[in-house]
Amino acid sequence: MKIAVLGTGMVGQTIGSKLVALGHDVKMGAREAANEKATGWAKKAGARASHGTFSEAAAFGEIAFNCTSGAASLKALEAAGAANLEGKVLVDIANPLDFSHGMPPSLFAGNTDSLGEQIQRAFPGVKVVKALNTINAEVMVNPARVAGGDHTTFVSGNDAGAKRNVTELLNGFGWKHVIDLGDISTARGTESYLPLWLRLWGVLGTADFNIKVVR
Amino acid sequence: MKIAVLGTGMVGQTIGSKLVALGHDVKMGAREAANEKATGWAKKAGARASHGTFSEAAAFGEIAFNCTSGAASLKALEAAGAANLEGKVLVDIANPLDFSHGMPPSLFAGNTDSLGEQIQRAFPGVKVVKALNTINAEVMVNPARVAGGDHTTFVSGNDAGAKRNVTELLNGFGWKHVIDLGDISTARGTESYLPLWLRLWGVLGTADFNIKVVR
Numbered sequence: 001m002k003i004a005v006l007g008t009g010m011v012g013q014t015i016g017s018k019l020v021a022l023g024h025d026v027k028m029g030a031r032e033a034a035n036e037k038a039t040g041w042a043k044k045a046g047a048r049a050s051h052g053t054f055s056e057a058a059a060f061g062e063i064a065f066n067c068t069s070g071a072a073s074l075k076a077l078e079a080a081g082a083a084n085l086e087g088k089v090l091v092d093i094a095n096p097l098d099f100s101h102g103m104p105p106s107l108f109a110g111n112t113d114s115l116g117e118q119i120q121r122a123f124p125g126v127k128v129v130k131a132l133n134t135i136n137a138e139v140m141v142n143p144a145r146v147a148g149g150d151h152t153t154f155v156s157g158n159d160a161g162a163k164r165n166v167t168e169l170l171n172g173f174g175w176k177h178v179i180d181l182g183d184i185s186t187a188r189g190t191e192s193y194l195p196l197w198l199r200l201w202g203v204l205g206t207a208d209f210n211i212k213v214v215r
Numbered sequence: 216m217k218i219a220v221l222g223t224g225m226v227g228q229t230i231g232s233k234l235v236a237l238g239h240d241v242k243m244g245a246r247e248a249a250n251e252k253a254t255g256w257a258k259k260a261g262a263r264a265s266h267g268t269f270s271e272a273a274a275f276g277e278i279a280f281n282c283t284s285g286a287a288s289l290k291a292l293e294a295a296g297a298a299n300l301e302g303k304v305l306v307d308i309a310n311p312l313d314f315s316h317g318m319p320p321s322l323f324a325g326n327t328d329s330l331g332e333q334i335q336r337a338f339p340g341v342k343v344v345k346a347l348n349t350i351n352a353e354v355m356v357n358p359a360r361v362a363g364g365d366h367t368t369f370v371s372g373n374d375a376g377a378k379r380n381v382t383e384l385l386n387g388f389g390w391k392h393v394i395d396l397g398d399i400s401t402a403r404g405t406e407s408y409l410p411l412w413l414r415l416w417g418v419l420g421t422a423d424f425n426i427k428v429v430r
Contacts, residue, residue, distance in 0.1 A: 106327045106403075110410070112316050147429035181414045188321075189414035192407045195325070199396045199404035200428060211426040213415060214362035 004029055004061025006054055006076055008037035011093055011137045012067035016041060018141035020048045022172055029057025029080065058084035063091070063165070070096040070115050071108070074122055086125045089162045091169075092116050092187075093132045093140075095194050104198040107191065116156060116187030127162035130187035131155045131170065134197060136207035143174045143210070151212040152177045156186040179213060219244055219276025221269055221291055223252035226308055226352045227282035231256060233356035235263045237387055244272025244295065273299035278306070278380070285309040285330050286323070289337055301340045304377045306384075307331050307402075308347045308355075310409050319413040322406065331371060331402030342377035345402035346370045346385065349412060351422035358389045358425070366427040367392045371401040394428060 005016040006029045019026045028051040030038045038051035051057075058064055058080035068076040073094045077085070096109035109115045116130040132140045132153060143149040153175050155163045167178045181189055201207055220231040221244045234241045243266040245253045253266035266272075273279055273295035283291040288309045292300070311324035324330045331345035347355045347368060358364040368390050370378045382393045396404055416422055 101327050107407075110407075111326065112321045151429050152426075179415070179418060181418055186414045189411035192322075192325075192410040195407040196404035199401045200394070203394060203396055204428075204430065206430070209428060209430045211367075212429050213419075213424060214366050214427050215419065215421070215424045 002060055002062050004057040004064035005067055006057060006064060006080055007067030008035055008041065009067065009069070013041050014137040014141055015065050015067055016049065017045050018173060020045050024048065027052055027057040027060040029054040031079065054080040055084055061088065063089045066090055066092045066094050068094055070094040073115060073119060077119060077123060082123055082125065085123060089127045089129060089165055090119070091166055092119055092128055092130045095133050096191055097194070104202070107194060110188055110191035114185065114187040114191050116184050116191070120158065120184045127157065127159040128184055129155055129157035129162050129166045130184065130190060131166050134190050134193055135210050139208060139210060141173050146208055146210050149174055149176055151210040152179060154179050154181050154190050156181045156184055156190065158183050217275055217277050219272040219279035220282055221272060221279060221295055222282030223250055223256065224282065224284070228256050229352040229356055230280050230282055231264065232260050233388060235260050239263065242267055242272040242275040244269040246294065269295040270299055276303065278304045281305055281307045281309050283309055285311040288330060288334060292334060292338060297338055297340065300338060304342045304344060304380055305334070306381055307334055307343055307345045310348050311406055312409070319417070322409060325403055325406035329400065329402040329406050331399050331406070335373065335399045342372065342374040343399055344370055344372035344377050344381045345399065345405060346381050349405050349408055350425050354423060354425060356388050361423055361425050364389055364391055366425040367394060369394050369396050369405050371396045371399055371405065373398050
């Protein structure tokens with residue numbers, strides 16, 4: 001499949017490399033086509049990897065991953081262009097982290113609204129699926145790093161077919177337990193979880209952890 | 216031990232009954248001594264159970280549990296009286312739930328502040344330990360209801376000795392995995408988790424669940 005990865009940071013590079021390893025054609029999008037991180041990633045990630053502007057990547061992908069930082073997501077998606085994303089699935093991995101109150105960061109959304117909903121409202125023709133925002137990048141693409149992969153991840157979104165598509169992609173990453181939380185407003189649940197994740201990270205001294213929902 | 220349970224709802228009754236079953240003397244506190252729920256609970260919970268005002272309960276207990284609703288907690292603790300709680304451990308189970316925006320509830324704290332911190336600031340002479348606020352009442356006192364008890368709960372507080380005392384009480388309830396998240400500001404982590412708990416409750420159709428932190 002042709003896939004757009006919007007964002008050039010740790011999450012974008014890790015997701016992009018995994019998708020290439022799984023045989024997909026991946027174009028990494030950045031604000032500027034000459035972005036050094038995107039150029040460097042495309043060079044080392046192999047023949048199926050390329051890079052370009054947000055707009056070029058969004059036009060290229062049949063599906064897109066939002067791997068930009070939460071505070072920059074809406075601007076990055078505007079640059080990607082509603083027309084280029086129209087009708088497509090957008091996997092939103094970003095978290096609404098607010099670093100203005102010091103460390104650990106707080107949230108600028110997640111309580112009576114979520115970043116996932118903000119994106120869905122701004123791009124009504126896009127099928128936004130919140131996913132993977134509750135774990136570290138390395139665990140996102142290799143859940144077996146933690147407890148043999150016996151733990152949980154979540155999807156939230158308004159389109160059932162889009163959530164099935166994303167769940168299949170997650171299964172391809174190695175995820176066995178994917179809980180569909182409901183419509184995009186349930187992204188408030190996974191975004192609000194971040195403050196607990198941040199404290200656990202501090203206490204456990206590693207980002208190689210996750211939660212397993214047990215009954 | 217003599218224990219105060221502040222609050223007469225499901226959480227207070229469940230915690231109170233468990234503490235009586237473990238051999239403790241428990242006084243349930245309410246706004247008014249004649250509170251029907253407290254009277255009824257004390258009648259059926261046995262000889263070690265009694266009831267009274269918030270103030271009488273706080274004076275009675277060597278340790279106190281805040282089982283009031285989050286929005287009412289500060290007022291209830293004022294009625295309990297700083298002098299009656301001075302130097303004691305207060306186990307804060309309340310969540311800052313805000314029902315004014317519809318269901319599921321949102322939070323009135325948890326992001327750049329927490330209810331646990333608000334209580335600690337209002338009662339600087341009290342050793343506040345946030346605990347048990349991430350699970351349903353029945354699971355709080357009987358973790359084996361879920362997955363044989365193989366899941367996680369948390370403590371947050373400024374006083375290491377108080378957190379050890381509370382962890383011992385939790386062990387007595389059957390908890391095997393108790394993670395000390397740090398000082399009382401880490402209550403932001405467990406309070407912010409509630410929106411995810413609420414969505415999981417909706418999807419799973421039962422409150423008999425929890426999360427296990429895995430590495």
